[in-house]
Amino acid sequence: xxxxxxxxxxxxxxxxxxxxxxxxxxxxxxxxxxxxxxxxxxxxxxxxxxxxxxxxxxxxxxxxxxxxxxxxxxxxxxxxxxxxxxxxxxxxxxxxxxxxxxxxxxxxxxxxxxxxxxxxxxxxxxxxxxxxxxxxxxxxxxxxxxxxxxxxxxxxxxxxxxxxxxxxxxxxxxxxxxxxxxxxxxxxxxxxxxxxxxxxxxxxxxxxxxxxxxxxxxxxxxxxxxxxxxxxxxxxxxxxxxxxxxxxxxxxxxxxxxxxxxxxxxxxxxxxxxxxxxxxxxxxxxxxxxxxxxxxxxxxxxxxxxxxxxxxxxxxxxxxxxxxxxxxxxxxxxxxxxxxxxxxxxxxxxxxxxxx
Amino acid sequence: xxxxxxxxxxxxxxxxxxxxxxxxxxxxxxxxxxxxxxxxxxxxxxxxxxxxxxxxxxxxxxxxxxxxxxxxxxxxxxxxxxxxxxxxxxxxxxxxxxxxxxxxxxxxxxxxxxxxxxxxxxxxxxxxxxxxxxxxxxxxxxxxxxxxxxxxxxxxxxxxxxxxxxxxxxxxxxxxxxxxxxxxxxxxxxxxxxxxxxxxxxxxxxxxxxxxxxxxxxxxxxxxxxxxxxxxxxxxxxxxxxxxxxxxxxxxxxxxxxxxxxxxxxxxxxxxxxxxxxxxxxxxxxxxxxxxxxxxxxxxxxxxxxxxxxxxxxxxxxxxxxxxxxxxxxxxxxxxxxxxxxxxxxxxxxxxxxxxxxxxxxxxxxxxxxxxxxxxxxxxxxxxxxxxxxxxxxxxxxxxxxxxxxx
Numbered sequence: 054x055x056x057x058x059x060x061x062x063x064x065x066x067x068x069x070x071x072x073x074x075x076x077x078x079x080x081x082x083x084x085x086x087x088x089x090x091x092x093x094x095x096x097x098x099x100x101x102x103x104x105x106x107x108x109x110x111x112x113x114x115x116x117x118x119x120x121x122x123x124x125x126x127x128x129x130x131x132x133x134x135x136x137x138x139x140x141x142x143x144x145x146x147x148x149x150x151x152x153x154x155x156x157x158x159x160x161x162x163x164x165x166x167x168x169x170x171x172x173x174x175x176x177x178x179x180x181x182x183x184x185x186x187x188x189x190x191x192x193x194x195x196x197x198x199x200x201x202x203x204x205x206x207x208x209x210x211x212x213x214x215x216x217x218x219x220x221x222x223x224x225x226x227x228x229x230x231x232x233x234x235x236x237x238x239x240x241x242x243x244x245x246x247x248x249x250x251x252x253x254x255x256x257x258x259x260x261x262x263x264x265x266x267x268x269x270x271x272x273x274x275x276x277x278x279x280x281x282x283x284x285x286x287x288x289x290x291x292x293x294x295x296x297x298x299x300x301x302x303x304x305x306x307x308x309x310x311x312x313x314x315x316x317x318x319x320x321x322x323x324x325x326x327x328x329x330x331x332x333x334x335x336x337x338x339x340x341x342x343x344x345x346x347x348x349x350x351x352x353x354x355x356x357x358x359x360x361x362x363x364x365x366x367x368x369x370x371x372x373x374x375x376x377x378x379x380x381x382x383x384x385x386x387x388x389x390x391x392x393x394x395x396x397x398x399x400x401x402x403x404x405x406x407x408x409x
Numbered sequence: 410x411x412x413x414x415x416x417x418x419x420x421x422x423x424x425x426x427x428x429x430x431x432x433x434x435x436x437x438x439x440x441x442x443x444x445x446x447x448x449x450x451x452x453x454x455x456x457x458x459x460x461x462x463x464x465x466x467x468x469x470x471x472x473x474x475x476x477x478x479x480x481x482x483x484x485x486x487x488x489x490x491x492x493x494x495x496x497x498x499x500x501x502x503x504x505x506x507x508x509x510x511x512x513x514x515x516x517x518x519x520x521x522x523x524x525x526x527x528x529x530x531x532x533x534x535x536x537x538x539x540x541x542x543x544x545x546x547x548x549x550x551x552x553x554x555x556x557x558x559x560x561x562x563x564x565x566x567x568x569x570x571x572x573x574x575x576x577x578x579x580x581x582x583x584x585x586x587x588x589x590x591x592x593x594x595x596x597x598x599x600x601x602x603x604x605x606x607x608x609x610x611x612x613x614x615x616x617x618x619x620x621x622x623x624x625x626x627x628x629x630x631x632x633x634x635x636x637x638x639x640x641x642x643x644x645x646x647x648x649x650x651x652x653x654x655x656x657x658x659x660x661x662x663x664x665x666x667x668x669x670x671x672x673x674x675x676x677x678x679x680x681x682x683x684x685x686x687x688x689x690x691x692x693x694x695x696x697x698x699x700x701x702x703x704x705x706x707x708x709x710x711x712x713x714x715x716x717x718x719x720x721x722x723x724x725x726x727x728x729x730x731x732x733x734x735x736x737x738x739x740x741x742x743x744x745x746x747x748x749x750x751x752x753x754x755x756x757x758x759x760x761x762x763x764x765x766x767x768x769x770x771x772x773x774x775x776x777x778x779x780x781x782x783x784x785x786x787x788x789x790x791x792x793x794x795x796x797x798x799x800x801x802x803x804x805x806x807x808x809x810x811x812x813x814x815x816x
Binding site: 117234265266267269288290292315318328329332335337338349350355 | 546652654682687709712713716717735736749752753754755756757758760761763765767768769772
């Protein structure tokens with residue numbers, strides 16, 4: 054069952070019929086993560102709602118500072134406090150609100166029900182522990198295995214992520230592995246306890262394009278095999294188009310648009326989404342166009358500082374379509390088509406225009 | 410055609426013709442040269458269609474010492490297939506460039522091996538042209554850029570800047586040539602001195618090369634600020650007061666200060682957010698049009714390279730494996746590595762479904778590269794011969810060079 058949340062009330066929809074059969078795993082509603090800094094209040098994540106279904110990949114797209122990583126860390130309650138705090142909303146994993154859990158209970162969730170892989174595998178692996186011990190650590194902690202069982206499972210996990218010679222590699226340290234291998238080892242650790250949700254925060258950004266293709270292929274394959282739901286955080290619309298089923302576009306801490314991948318690329322409704330799509334080189338020659346080199350469309354200006362967000366719609370100062378209402382009042386989420394949500398006063402104009 | 414196929418250095422023939430006219434302009438005082446170069450750029454563009462052909466034919470014939478008449482017809486097809494926006498003056502010609510780094514070990518730092526970072530790379534860049542240099546990390550693309558500027562000394566080969574080999578020049582002799590080649594770095598945070606004002610950073614090259622007096626330099630810096638879309642009023646600000654995109658504009662302004670002919674961009678937009686990336690790419694392309702600049706654009710991002718380049722060279726473990734105009738390379742790649750690279754790029758269009766060639770394994774270490782064709786360990790079509798014999802870069806189709814035995 055797919056549920057889309059409005060900021061104030063739940064709206065049940067018949068959206069995304071395919072997802073309905075597989076069932077909702079994670080429900081995030083009105084999530085607010087604020088940082089209380091000396092420069093002022095930073096609303097890093099402001100009233101963000103989404104659902105995640107079994108075996109599905111949900112992409113969160115946005116530029117740096119838009120709150121996509123903080124959203125992910127909030128789900129695991131890993132926000133450093135102080136200065137940060139989740140001040141509102143709920144995160145329900147199979148109906149249990151994670152925000153109400155004690156730190157001890159939360160520790161049982163992390164790595165077991167929800168796990169996470171990061172952008173830079175070198176800094177997120179422990180350099181003085183062997184790969185095998187790092188995988189076994191999760192298993193000993195969460196699954197109550199014996200050392201021998203955990204070690205055997207570690208070898209299995211390395212085989213699962215297609216690291217050659219897993220019996221040898223299990224004894225090696227992170228610096229002995231290449232970048233792609235390290236990311237595979239990270240995935241092995243993350244999936245060791247067969248989590249329900251895998252959060253991948255820019256998992257391939259630091260990797261070469263041929264290695265990126267390997268890792269993405271691996272994530273998709275394992276997801277199908279294990280039924281894991283994946284939240285894929287990325288700034289690369291190419292990765293989104295090829296990997297995800299649904300997308301959330303974030304801007305300055307807010308969700309501005311949510312849609313299936315096909316709908317989002319075919320008919321972006323938010324001017325920011327459209328701006329993003331027109332500002333990237335889209336590999337016209339590979340896509341079969343005769344010539345490339347049409348001028349890229351710029352989004353003027355820069356992302357506003359989160360301490361000094363404009364009144365009204367946060368995108369208004371950079372938006373070519375902004376009018377008085379946009380500068381005065383933040384738009385509500387509205388559903389344009391089943392499963393396609395947008396927060397924009399002028400989305401009908403965006404939809405009418407050329408979408409690149 | 411046949412003669413050139415066996416030629417040791419398969420250089421795009423069209424680019425090779427008298428660049429001396431341009432060189433003369435650049436040695437003139439910088440401020441005057443700025444406008445002159447712009448005018449020349451426009452003129453060259455208009456004349457290129459006719460003059461380019463004739464020059465190219467002559468140049469090819471000269472190099473191969475074959476009578477011009479004998480091959481007068483052959484290169485015509487090359488010119489048609491190679492996109493060349495403004496003329497056929499070779500701003501830069503690189504012949505068989507090599508850079509080997511010694512691997513030292515032990516107490517006595519004995520040299521135990523060599524890293525073949527750049528192993529016999531040849532290409533040319535014409536006026537107003539962008540050559541994209543792509544490859545995965547460790548393939549030597551950054552070393553090529555640094556070696557061209559002699560920031561690291563080449564181990565072999567020639568770097569001809571407007572016809573002069575700069576590899577043999579002393580530091581003092583090199584100085585005037587340094588004006589003609591500038592570099593933009595990837596990281597706009599670490600490549601600007603945090604304790605210098607933006608105006609001083611952009612004006613530093615002028616000071617180092619003793620151009621103009623203080624007032625003239627300041628006027629020039631203000632002009633440069635305007636050119637890259639910064640307000641001259643920001644000249645007294647410090648780097649931390651600029652955003653990432655603005656800092657990269659400062660880097661571009663600094664590179665432009667001495668009115669170079671060639672700018673080497675080493676991943677100049679890779680650290681930027683996509684919307685900012687578009688601004689910087691547009692600036693680079695506008696400047697090229699206005700000033701007739703040539704770019705060596707080093708990047709791992711094939712989408713950006715496709716957008717900005719006219720021709721593209723693909724590197725793998727220190728060697729160029731394919732070299733062609735953009736359209737040919739993207740639509741009809743010859744080398745299996747190019748194919749794999751293109752198929753690995755995620756295309757931002759869910760309507761396009763492509764069959765993927767996912768390469769197995771990692772890029773081998775350049776300290777101990779595979780024998781024969783460096784790519785044979787990951788190549789889906791490799792044969793016994795590929796393990797033994799390194800393929801030469803030869804012209805497989807008009808204007809398209811690839812180093813593969815089997816294609």
